[in-house]
Amino acid sequence: xxxxxxxxxxSALFVLYVAGPVLWLLxxxxxxxxxxxxxPPNWLPPNPGLHNFIAIFTAGDSxxxxxxxxxGFLPSGAxxxxxxxxxxxxxxxxxxxxxxxxxxxAAYAIAVIDFKGRRATLYTVLATRxxxxxxxxxxxxxxxxxxxxxxxxxxxxxxxxxxxVPFTIFILISYFEGIPRDLYRASRIDGxxxxxxxxxxxxxxxxxxxxxxLMFAFLTSWNEFLFALVLTQNAAAQTLPIIIAGFxxxxxxxxxxxxxxxxxxxxxxVLLAIIFQRYIVSGLTAGAxxx
Amino acid sequence: MRLRxxxxxxxxxxxxxxxxxxLLVVAAYPILYSFWVSLHDIVLTRPLRRPFVWFENxxxxxxxxxxxxxxxxxTVYTVVTVTVTTALAVGVALFLNESFRGNKLLNALLLLxxxxxxxxxxxxxxxxxxxxxxxxxxxxxxxxxxDSYRAWLGDPDLTLFLISNAAIWKQMPxxxxxxxxxxxxxxxxxxxxxxxxxxxxFQRFVHVTLPALRPGLMLVLVYETMISIRHFDLFLIMTxxxxxxxxxxLSWLIYVETFRSLRFGTGAALSYLLAMLTFLLSWLFxxxxxxxxx
Numbered sequence: 388x389x390x391x392x393x394x395x396x397x398s399a400l401f402v403l404y405v406a407g408p409v410l411w412l413l414x415x416x417x418x419x420x421x422x423x424x425x426x427p428p429n430w431l432p433p434n435p436g437l438h439n440f441i442a443i444f445t446a447g448d449s450x451x452x453x454x455x456x457x458x459g460f461l462p463s464g465a466x467x468x469x470x471x472x473x474x475x476x477x478x479x480x481x482x483x484x485x486x487x488x489x490x491x492x493a494a495y496a497i498a499v500i501d502f503k504g505r506r507a508t509l510y511t512v513l514a515t516r517x518x519x520x521x522x523x524x525x526x527x528x529x530x531x532x533x534x535x536x537x538x539x540x541x542x543x544x545x546x547x548x549x550x551x552v553p554f555t556i557f558i559l560i561s562y563f564e565g566i567p568r569d570l571y572r573a574s575r576i577d578g579x580x581x582x583x584x585x586x587x588x589x590x591x592x593x594x595x596x597x598x599x600x601l602m603f604a605f606l607t608s609w610n611e612f613l614f615a616l617v618l619t620q621n622a623a624a625q626t627l628p629i630i631i632a633g634f635x636x637x638x639x640x641x642x643x644x645x646x647x648x649x650x651x652x653x654x655x656x657v658l659l660a661i662i663f664q665r666y667i668v669s670g671l672t673a674g675a676x677x678x
Numbered sequence: 679m680r681l682r683x684x685x686x687x688x689x690x691x692x693x694x695x696x697x698x699x700x701l702l703v704v705a706a707y708p709i710l711y712s713f714w715v716s717l718h719d720i721v722l723t724r725p726l727r728r729p730f731v732w733f734e735n736x737x738x739x740x741x742x743x744x745x746x747x748x749x750x751x752x753t754v755y756t757v758v759t760v761t762v763t764t765a766l767a768v769g770v771a772l773f774l775n776e777s778f779r780g781n782k783l784l785n786a787l788l789l790l791x792x793x794x795x796x797x798x799x800x801x802x803x804x805x806x807x808x809x810x811x812x813x814x815x816x817x818x819x820x821x822x823x824x825d826s827y828r829a830w831l832g833d834p835d836l837t838l839f840l841i842s843n844a845a846i847w848k849q850m851p852x853x854x855x856x857x858x859x860x861x862x863x864x865x866x867x868x869x870x871x872x873x874x875x876x877x878x879x880f881q882r883f884v885h886v887t888l889p890a891l892r893p894g895l896m897l898v899l900v901y902e903t904m905i906s907i908r909h910f911d912l913f914l915i916m917t918x919x920x921x922x923x924x925x926x927x928l929s930w931l932i933y934v935e936t937f938r939s940l941r942f943g944t945g946a947a948l949s950y951l952l953a954m955l956t957f958l959l960s961w962l963f964x965x966x967x968x969x970x971x972x
Contacts, residue, residue, distance in 0.1 A: 405791060423811065502691075515709075525715070549701055582689075632914065668785075671852065
């Protein structure tokens, strides 16, 4: 049938376009430096192996580091990769956790309570995201520097919190507004205060939106580059994207090593995105239909 | 009653204040502070000399040849990225809106580019474009479309489009998802009615799908424009503004002016110009696309 043939063709093109580049990166990361620099290239690794990944995880170990033969030329900052992975994880988890608390409480107040300055609060929150990051980075650098917080994990956590909170508040508000108001009234009649209503009615009923918010906060922190580039200076606070960017711009770096580092940075966000696909899609597209 | 109201206000204040405090310190204050900085001649290498110069920084930048280049490059990059992303996203959304086996799997796969960190995206495409070992040369030569290997990113006529291609790969999925949700909300009755009236597939797309897609399309256009016009990561990792000034965009100019030349005054002024441009564009989009509701 013509329709089935067309759909099969489109599916193949789709998979090739979406997954092709990543598969090529993955294939490169499993090859030795000599294999990766073959012309024409090896489409699939002739002797697939994890040597590049082993090199990354042992880069801090001086004995292994001396044995450079395993993966060609290791960049000088190779030992920073593992600490930066840890920093990224730490920042991402802190942002996700704090974001959840902050946006849950604020979204409840804005969606449920009829208080003075409610509209003003909502607009203030949303307006902060209209300013481009690149315009914010200069003054933010000065503010953080004056506070003496340059090169600290805390500065990144607070910055990413401000970057992610407006959107997660927006997701949660549109979700809260779909929860029947009668449940709220019933809880108030039963003697719940706002804290009780939030805890016993809104929190348990909005799990999908909360998962979407958590994922969004973590992924944004994990992937963010510009603020981290400006606000951090060395391995004590630098996150994974900064270290990888350093490798890419260092011409002596081994390609296979950089590609392996790229694969490591891709794995956590992609896994999370695919596991929590349903929540993420409904969260990201919340409000799109309403226009 | 008055007591109840004040309980509401008090609770709301406690619940909202933490967020407002963070946004005040990390967003609102820096934005205002930035304006103050943009009115001073601040060069970080001379910390004690920072005269107030009114709008001189703005004037100087508006007359600077690098600024004109940057506006041109940013415009080309944004127009190409937004147009292709949107067109591709409409196609992908139409495709995924069909029901067929494996549809769910492809939907999940769509999140792969979206979740890829932009730095890895840049590294990946830079590696694909690599003049000697890259996939692109090998593929094109093998298909007979190219005689000999080329240094793709080294060609000033192509650089901007190649960077744009990498950006499109990452940005298309979210746009497609937004359009897909909008499409799913179109009632089937509309299509059936159009079929009864004898409309072809193409006519149904133009007269049923496109008008219903308008809110989604507007959202995608505004969002994609906002992120393309300010995009930075790929320019740093792939070309650093080069070769020559072939990829010298506004965000790259801001970065160079501020963090390489350490001229914070002009850097802040440029940031404000970019922010105003962003505001103006989103206003125009909403004005001309949003109001005409059927």
